Amino acid sequence: MTRLRLYFLTPAALSLTLLFLAPLAIVLVYSLMNRGVWGGVELPYTVENYRRLLDPIYLGILLRSFLMAGAATLACLLLGFPLALFIARAGKRQSLYLHLVIVPFWTSFLVRTYAWMFLLRDTGLVNTALLALGFIREPLPLLYNSFAVLVGLVYGYLPFMVLPLYATLAKIDRSLLEAAADLGARPWQSLRRVIVPLAAPGIRAGAVLVFIPCLGAYLTPDLLGGSKTIMIGNVIQNQFTSSRDWPFGSAVSLAVMAVVMALLLGWLRREKERLL
Amino acid sequence: MVPVLELRGLSKRYPGHTAVDGISLSIPRGAFYSLLGPSGCGKTTTLRLIAGLEAPDSGEIYLNGESISHLRPYERNVNTVFQNYALFPHLTVEGNIGFGLRHKRSDDIGRRVRETLQLVQLEGKENRYPSELSGGERQRAALARSLVLEPAVLLLDEPLAALDQKLRKQMRAELKSLQRRVDITFLFVTHDQEEALSLSDCIAVMNQGRIEQIGAPQEVYLRPRTRFVAGFLGAVNWINGAGVRPETTHISRVIPEGDVRVCPATVESSVFLGNCFHVEARLATGIPVIAEVPRHDDTYESGESVHVWWRTSDELTFEHESE
Numbered sequence: 001m002t003r004l005r006l007y008f009l010t011p012a013a014l015s016l017t018l019l020f021l022a023p024l025a026i027v028l029v030y031s032l033m034n035r036g037v038w039g040g041v042e043l044p045y046t047v048e049n050y051r052r053l054l055d056p057i058y059l060g061i062l063l064r065s066f067l068m069a070g071a072a073t074l075a076c077l078l079l080g081f082p083l084a085l086f087i088a089r090a091g092k093r094q095s096l097y098l099h100l101v102i103v104p105f106w107t108s109f110l111v112r113t114y115a116w117m118f119l120l121r122d123t124g125l126v127n128t129a130l131l132a133l134g135f136i137r138e139p140l141p142l143l144y145n146s147f148a149v150l151v152g153l154v155y156g157y158l159p160f161m162v163l164p165l166y167a168t169l170a171k172i173d174r175s176l177l178e179a180a181a182d183l184g185a186r187p188w189q190s191l192r193r194v195i196v197p198l199a200a201p202g203i204r205a206g207a208v209l210v211f212i213p214c215l216g217a218y219l220t221p222d223l224l225g226g227s228k229t230i231m232i233g234n235v236i237q238n239q240f241t242s243s244r245d246w247p248f249g250s251a252v253s254l255a256v257m258a259v260v261m262a263l264l265l266g267w268l269r270r271e272k273e274r275l276l
Numbered sequence: 277m278v279p280v281l282e283l284r285g286l287s288k289r290y291p292g293h294t295a296v297d298g299i300s301l302s303i304p305r306g307a308f309y310s311l312l313g314p315s316g317c318g319k320t321t322t323l324r325l326i327a328g329l330e331a332p333d334s335g336e337i338y339l340n341g342e343s344i345s346h347l348r349p350y351e352r353n354v355n356t357v358f359q360n361y362a363l364f365p366h367l368t369v370e371g372n373i374g375f376g377l378r379h380k381r382s383d384d385i386g387r388r389v390r391e392t393l394q395l396v397q398l399e400g401k402e403n404r405y406p407s408e409l410s411g412g413e414r415q416r417a418a419l420a421r422s423l424v425l426e427p428a429v430l431l432l433d434e435p436l437a438a439l440d441q442k443l444r445k446q447m448r449a450e451l452k453s454l455q456r457r458v459d460i461t462f463l464f465v466t467h468d469q470e471e472a473l474s475l476s477d478c479i480a481v482m483n484q485g486r487i488e489q490i491g492a493p494q495e496v497y498l499r500p501r502t503r504f505v506a507g508f509l510g511a512v513n514w515i516n517g518a519g520v521r522p523e524t525t526h527i528s529r530v531i532p533e534g535d536v537r538v539c540p541a542t543v544e545s546s547v548f549l550g551n552c553f554h555v556e557a558r559l560a561t562g563i564p565v566i567a568e569v570p571r572h573d574d575t576y577e578s579g580e581s582v583h584v585w586w587r588t589s590d591e592l593t594f595e596h597e598s599e
Contacts, residue, residue, distance in 0.1 A: 175360060175362040176362050176364060178358070179358060179362035179364070180375070182349050183355065184350045184380065186379075194364060
């Protein structure tokens with residue numbers, strides 16, 4: 001029995017080792033080397049790449065990435081909670097609505113991000129419509145700024161918030177809400193004192209699922225953002241492409257990973273203590 | 277005196293069936309009032325209509341003489357003890373009990389929670405979560421959560437049904453003494469006739485969305501107005517149109533005298549129940565009857581020919597039925 005179990009684990013263990021641990025080890029080694037002239041890496045070993053991380057430019061970008069990912073997570077929560085609650089209460093239509101939430105995944109993320117460019121640019125749908133209706137005289141600056149990046153991130157990652165929220169909200173016993181009303185709680189008080197606390201696991205899961213990919217996003221800021229809205233993902237991407245500085249790119253990647261892991265672990269520990 | 281709660285012609289229809297069919301009743305202040313009936317008779321729906329968790333199709337609900345039919349559940353001065361208790365799993369016992377007080381802007385929440393904890397004997401458990409409580413403790417916590425608000429009427433939806441047999445009997449006694457102490461009107465929904473008989477000042481027996489009879493426990497048991505009430509409150513032998521309870525059905529080897537009715541019968545079996553025997557017999561006309569025979573009487577063997585008899589004054593009669 002035990003041996004059989006091990007056999008079944010083998011494919012997963014092998015692929016994790018080959019596709020996750022080994023590349024991670026390579027990145028670690030690269031981050032401790034010098035850049036090659038045409039890209040690639042060269043000896044000798046050095047910690048210079050990590051020292052460069054403390055440059056205010058990179059710290060600033062890292063901070064802005066955190067703020068951006070945080071804002072996107074908050075926006076996803078504010079938009080996703082009512083939606084998830086609605087779906088959880090939709091009775092027979094629940095699975096239809098859930099499918100609708102997932103439908104965007106059928107198309108490539110790249111294509112969907114381009115679609116936002118067509119919507120938001122000066123001659124895009126939104127500006128054209130507003131101009132035609134006479135609400136504005138000149139096109140609004142909707143593209144190539146933080147706003148556009150935020151819209152792109154929220155649009156891209158909203159389903160990752162809605163699905164775990166739906167899962168916890170659908171499990172909440174209706175009789176608890178009846179009890180709350182019976183005990184004098186108005187609907188919004190029930191929401192605050194019963195629904196939100198009981199949905200906490202879903203909120204946490206959704207927040208993690210949205211925050212982490214948003215923090216590392218590079219496609220969205222690259223296409224929808226301007227030069228001033230660069231995020232840490234773009235920094236990493238540039239090191240491996242135009243800047244040809246693989247060691248520094250590796251160091252930035254690992255630093256971001258370390259910060260995220262530290263935050264997550266600290267948070268999980270606090271949650272555990274709260275529950276005990 | 278104005279009744280604390282009054283229902284007038286209350287109806288609730290669902291597609292395909294009528295759950296509550298024009299019921300009217302009036303509950304005096306301080307009463308322990310029971311709605312008794314089989315499952316699906318509409319008693320829980322009635323309770324939910326009073327709590328405001330369902331909207332009636334017609335009829336009115338009056339609380340202390342004022343119509344509350346248009347009020348939302350959180351605006352009504354009644355509270356419910358739910359059958360599954362519906363305790364908030366993310367709150368401690370203390371948090372659950374204090375839940376409703378926080379909406380009333382009461383300033384001595386802590387003191388009232390402590391007093392209520394004491395009342396239901398849950399002192400020392402205030403920091404436990406519902407998942408850490410036994411069935412009986414959950415029941416008390418649910419009671420306390422509603423009682424602390426001092427509602428005009430406390431609605432109890434089969435509050436003892438989830439407990440095991442022994443605990444149920446114990447909680448039954450506690451519930452009664454609790455009601456006397458807090459002096460709050462209880463409207464108690466149950467399908468257990470023993471519970472209703474032992475607890476209530478007054479019982480409304482429901483069947484298929486209607487009230488069949490309202491009366492004191494002795495009255496509905498001894499003078500049921502319909503066959504349904506007679507049968508639901510206890511066992512009945514139906515002999516040629518008359519109903520006779522097993523404890524007033526007698527068996528003897530000689531023909532008894534006086535104002536009695538007698539039928540020849542054959543004993544089929546005799547079961548010892550500790551405090552009495554249940555003798556099953558079949559009348560010559562083929563009708564089966566059960567007689568509760570005291571222990572010190574003669575014992576009867578199966579196959580024995582006997583006389584089944586009862587006093588005419590013990591017969592249950594039904595003025596309202598033609599069946």
